[in-house]
């Protein structure tokens with residue numbers, strides 16, 4: 036039995052400790068906002084926060100998350116109103132939407148660490164997240180917008 | 192604690208668990224759960240509109256959504272005539288019901304075009320039924336009953352009521368036909384940008400996609416397919432796999448019985464799979480590694496074709512284990528042989544013989560994999576009496592009859608629920624994975640979700656075919672174009688659209704095609720033939736312009752003028768004015784002739800496909816020693832644009848997709864096996880490779896919508912090729928371009 040804290044909630048799961056966190060989230064806990072895209076840390080669809088760091092949950096053993104703080108897209112903001120989520124809506128970034136949880140989770144870490152990212156910073160931080168629909172320009176713009184609103188709100 | 196008891200307890204604790212009821216509420220807009228909850232309250236006025244007595248208005252979207260925004264844009268058409276407050280309506284994915292909701296096919300840039308009239312008529316009919324119901328109740332003439340944003344009014348008697356209060360009465364009225372529809376100048380919803388109705392759910396990670404679907408007791412299935420095209424399963428030993436935790440069963444699963452008549456979208460790569468079923472995805476993945484499987488060459492096999500694809504006939508699928516090198520050699524041989532004539536105008540042979548100059552170029556394009564972000568998957572629960580299927584599918588109306596035959600169930604016992612799709616691009620028109628899931632569920636007598644891994648998805652493909660084309664142009668002594676010849680071939684289909692531009696603009700014209708049979712499965716891919724042609728032909732036109740000493744846009748405009756004023760031949764399937772229109776628009780918007788833009792390596796291309804017109808100017812620079820597309824200007828004529836911001840998004844996406852595929856897309860084979868298996872060896876475009884700016888302009892007109900999913904994609908390839916010629920000082924004829932740029936002498 037493994038003890039997990041996900042989105043501030045405690046869970047006990049009975050799974051092989053080698054299981055990637057992605058599949059525990061999706062199959063065992065029904066937290067399916069975190070997506071499977073490649074399984075080999077190539078696409079970023081499965082990005083979650085582990086103690087505040089963006090990690091690829093498809094290659095992160097669940098045992099590594101025991102006793103740590105995991106945040107998924109479902110828990111990024113209680114009312115789903117994180118500045119990044121708001122910017123995504125404001126600019127209607129998504130096409131199919133499948134990659135966007137991962138994009139948002141990566142962007143949220145970028146903006147916490149870098150309040151005023153340049154385009155080069157954005158490109159570098161987001162290079163691990165593939166969008167097959169090609170929404171990259173809007174993602175960049177939404178990150179800039181979120182950065183601005185975060186700074187304006189004074190919490191940046 | 193067992194998995195099941197865990198599920199129960201955390202469900203009781205409200206632990207974010209996805210049971211089927213939460214699945215349903217995933218369709219509920221945040222904060223509207225209460226209005227949606229009471230079942231049976233909805234009054235259905237017609238297939239597309241349901242209203243509650245307290246005036247919650249729901250519009251059902253007929254077509255499956257894969258990112259082209261039909262879920263928003265199609266309901267907008269209904270709302271336009273229904274006269275409702277867009278902010279207050281609820282949009283829901285409709286059930287699969289072709290009788291009520293039309294063809295329900297997402298593909299071929301058809302959604303807007305096919306539904307433009309029916310949906311506005313449906314909205315107008317509902318409004319009329321509500322007015323009639325109110326007029327009867329108020330005993331006033333129906334003409335005097337007006338509507339505004341979900342309300343009915345009678346000015347003289349100062350009566351007002353909500354749509355909801357007359358919903359039941361309206362539903363009992365006959366559905367009026369032939370409603371007069373608004374003129375474009377009176378639109379208040381259409382042509383006004385509306386946000387994606389599922390945006391909030393997407394950014395908060397709601398379970399929208401097929402792969403997210405879960406049911407209590409559901410098992411996970413995965414399938415091993417042969418390691419190469421032309422291979423089949425010989426034998427297997429599952430002893431070790433079956434000992435793995437959570438594994439329920441391992442078995443061979445055949446898809447179609449011998450002689451099954453394949454129609455429409457029944458294409459499948461392999462007819463027999465080795466299926467592993469277990470409790471969780473990870474357990475099944477682990478068990479797959481323990482399988483001991485023997486594969487063998489399948490030899491030549493036979494497929495029975497028919498049902499919607501011509502008369503019943505047997506087709507031999509060659510058994511050869513193909514390799515890319517051999518394919519290229521084979522294509523060269525075929526290209527030298529006589530081919531099937533597809534169109535002939537004038538006397539091209541004589542014109543070429545008498546030419547002062549002949550330009551000849553050959554281009555190649557590889558197989559392309561769709562790589563939808565969400566891999567193929569489907570949920571199935573099949574019993575002896577009925578079947579429930581839930582998942583991502585573009586063509587439910589084509590798949591249902593297949594399923595009925597394969598399962599031997601009447602169609603009315605088959606329910607297909609369409610989820611949002613994590614991309615489609617044509618791939619999900621082929622519903623084999625749904626049929627596979629259904630057969631697996633029936634075999635294990637349980638609800639099952641079949642999931643392809645990325646590797647399964649990439650190596651079990653219905654790919655864009657491998658193409659080649661040779662273009663020849665004859666110029667006379669004045670450097671005027673006197674003949675044009677295209678001879679294109681492919682594995683296993685040729686790419687030629689014989690009646691497209693420049694057909695109609697050249698006196699002597701010849702189009703020919705040839706095909707090499709193959710066991711590699713191919714199909715729709717965001718206009719598969721067009722996206723190759725638009726690369727090869729538009730690159731060739733650029734070379735032609737240079738040889739003729741003309742500006743590439745001017746050359747195209749001259750040819751289009753000819754096609755308009757004095758067309759050659761018949762059946763030219765493009766409108767020369769609209770074609771010229773996008774070229775002029777992109778010329779103006781990009782500042783084509785402005786000196787300040789000379790610093791860019793600029794490439795232009797334009798193409799017509801799927802009833803719409805698209806042109807791009809690509810501005811390339813060298814960045815860290817590599818070509819980079821910094822800016823793009825796009826001009827599109829797709830008639831009336833339903834949802835401008837979403838349409839812009841889709842064009843921008845098509846441009847990014849086109850750049851990515853032109854530089855990196857490509858699949859190679861070795862002895863039948865696909866050599867690319869995941870994103871580390873099949874490269875997709877990433878953020879830092881996307882342009883800084885893609886400036887999209889739509890031609891403003893009142894032409895009925897003609898579609899947008901495909902059209903902006905093909906000409907990107909050509910514009911990139913033409914810009915690359917400027918940047919590199921030499922022309923590249925083999926897609927993808929990227930690998931050739933990494934050699935020291937390339938640039």
Ligand code: FES
Nearest residue numbers: 072073074079093
């Ligand atoms: S699924 Fe984890 S990076 Fe792709």
Ligand code: FES
Nearest residue numbers: 131132166167168
């Ligand atoms: S929106 Fe479709 S993959 Fe990113």
